[in-house]
Amino acid sequence: MSSFPTDLRYTPDHEWLRAQGQSWRVGITQFAVDSLGDITLVDLPKEGDLVTKGQRFGTVESVKSVSDLYAPVSGRVVAVNPALKDSPELVNNEAYGKGWMIDIEPTEKAEIDELMTPDAYAAHVAAQ
Amino acid sequence: MERRKTPLWDLHKQLGARLIDFGGWDMPVQYPAGTIKEHKTVRSSVGLFDVSHMGEVYLRGKGARAVVERLCTNNVAGAAPGKAVYTLLCRPNGGVVDDCIFYKRADDDFFVIVNASNTAKDLEWFRDQAHGECDVIDVSDETALIAVQGPKAVGLVDRLAGGTLAQLPSFTFAEATIAGVACVAGRTGYTGEDGFELACANADAPRLWTALLEAGQPDGILPIGLGARDTLRLESKLPLYGNDLDDDHTPLEAGLGWAVKLDGREFIGADPLRAQKREGLTRQLVGFKIAEDQRAIARHGYAVVDRSLGTGEQAVIGTVTSGGPGIIVGGSIGLAYVPTAKAAAGTQLTIDCRGKDVPATVVSGKFYKRS
Numbered sequence: 001m002s003s004f005p006t007d008l009r010y011t012p013d014h015e016w017l018r019a020q021g022q023s024w025r026v027g028i029t030q031f032a033v034d035s036l037g038d039i040t041l042v043d044l045p046k047e048g049d050l051v052t053k054g055q056r057f058g059t060v061e062s063v064k065s066v067s068d069l070y071a072p073v074s075g076r077v078v079a080v081n082p083a084l085k086d087s088p089e090l091v092n093n094e095a096y097g098k099g100w101m102i103d104i105e106p107t108e109k110a111e112i113d114e115l116m117t118p119d120a121y122a123a124h125v126a127a128q
Numbered sequence: 129m130e131r132r133k134t135p136l137w138d139l140h141k142q143l144g145a146r147l148i149d150f151g152g153w154d155m156p157v158q159y160p161a162g163t164i165k166e167h168k169t170v171r172s173s174v175g176l177f178d179v180s181h182m183g184e185v186y187l188r189g190k191g192a193r194a195v196v197e198r199l200c201t202n203n204v205a206g207a208a209p210g211k212a213v214y215t216l217l218c219r220p221n222g223g224v225v226d227d228c229i230f231y232k233r234a235d236d237d238f239f240v241i242v243n244a245s246n247t248a249k250d251l252e253w254f255r256d257q258a259h260g261e262c263d264v265i266d267v268s269d270e271t272a273l274i275a276v277q278g279p280k281a282v283g284l285v286d287r288l289a290g291g292t293l294a295q296l297p298s299f300t301f302a303e304a305t306i307a308g309v310a311c312v313a314g315r316t317g318y319t320g321e322d323g324f325e326l327a328c329a330n331a332d333a334p335r336l337w338t339a340l341l342e343a344g345q346p347d348g349i350l351p352i353g354l355g356a357r358d359t360l361r362l363e364s365k366l367p368l369y370g371n372d373l374d375d376d377h378t379p380l381e382a383g384l385g386w387a388v389k390l391d392g393r394e395f396i397g398a399d400p401l402r403a404q405k406r407e408g409l410t411r412q413l414v415g416f417k418i419a420e421d422q423r424a425i426a427r428h429g430y431a432v433v434d435r436s437l438g439t440g441e442q443a444v445i446g447t448v449t450s451g452g453p454g455i456i457v458g459g460s461i462g463l464a465y466v467p468t469a470k471a472a473a474g475t476q477l478t479i480d481c482r483g484k485d486v487p488a489t490v491v492s493g494k495f496y497k498r499s
Contacts, residue, residue: 034146037157038162040164063164063455
């Protein structure tokens with residue numbers, strides 16, 4: 001079974017979040033990357049946009065399919081990974097590092113508590 | 129239901145393939161190199177494809193030639209022995225049952241390779257239309273098929289065949305012993321590259337696959353999954369049954385008129401095709417390109433729209449049948465059925481990509497043509 005970084009929180013939609021000060025960095029997990037295959041385009045919101053938990057905030061086009069990205073928490077987008085525009089393959093190569101997507105400053109603290117722990121996410125993936 | 133496995137399934141696992149359900153088969157969609165690298169490897173060197181899920185059928189017996197003449201839009205029955213001929217099988221209304229390759233062995237012996245997803249349907253069609261005039265022998269379950277494609281493919285196969293195959297012309301076939309395995313080698317493929325498709329007995333397939341992979345190491349050979357098979361065929365504008373071809377479109381609409389030989393022939397579907405040719409087409413399959421800066425891919429099922437015609441459904445003038453990234457040619461590419469008035473090269477189309485109108489340009493010919 002694959003293992004997942006223990007310093008992150010997760011969503012059932014295969015996104016990861018990493019706390020960094022006031023904001024949370026968001027990306028997609030290795031499991032998501034493996035099932036998508038080579039990623040060719042990543043469409044992200046703009047800095048300053050508001051996102052709502054569970055609503056689409058972007059899309060990922062892989063060679064084979066298009067997938068929506070859903071906001072893991074509500075809040076304001078305070079940073080967008082500029083490198084993904086020209087190098088979407090960073091998501092394939094470094095899902096938890098240079099392949100990050102956006103930083104969100106959450107507006108609803110309770111939504112952070114609802115995110116999955118690494119163990120819960122590992123169990124979720126194992127059940128897929 | 130448990131997925132069906134080809135005789136190479138264990139080897140795919142060992143190679144680290146990601147396997148997916150493809151029409152009931154457990155097939156490699158990609159290996160660890162990934163679709164893009166696999167695609168580029170076939171364009172620059174050589175790749176190995178397991179296509180054993182495809183169906184293989186013999187039409188044999190005294191009446192075989194007449195049955196084949198009735199079934200095929202292309203001139204298969206009259207071809208010289210040793211030819212491998214691409215043809216459509218049509219319904220009486222001109223819609224397409226399948227597209228396939230017929231190997232003419234003799235007037236009483238034809239070997240047919242059909243699409244995996246259509247094998248059962250084609251067998252039934254062959255049997256219905258043969259009326260017992262020839263034998264329809266399904267050998268799909270005991271036959272493996274390995275495609276070797278790319279600029280280095282012919283040299284590789286030829287080395288393992290003792291130098292007997294390099295001279296084989298395009299769209300012909302020969303029986304050959306390759307790495308000690310008895311094969312039927314067709315100088316055919318589905319990538320736009322030169323190469324072979326090798327049919328052999330299931331039991332021999334792992335030995336042949338392994339020998340090809342080993343002998344291809346100096347060329348940088350890679351095993352290629354169905355993901356790259358699709359991007360390669362699209363870049364070369366080769367149609368895929370179920371996407372670009374189906375019961376509701378004729379071969380003429382699909383731009384396959386070159387494989388429809390109407391003169392003096394009476395195959396199934398010939399009359400409606402003749403009428404369509406006389407009266408002109410109302411819709412056509414076209415290739416389109418979307419510029420890189422649009423950052424969009426138009427995929428199967430997306431609508432081609434003309435917003436001047438109205439709102440919602442009123443604006444729909446066509447449908448995208450295949451689409452994906454242009455891995456070698458850049459931007460994104462696809463195929464769509466559009467009204468004939470919109471089919472000329474250079475015509476600007478608008479495609480509704482999930483709620484966003486994206487401009488696309490009709491292009492003629494293949495997106496990628498090998499040098």
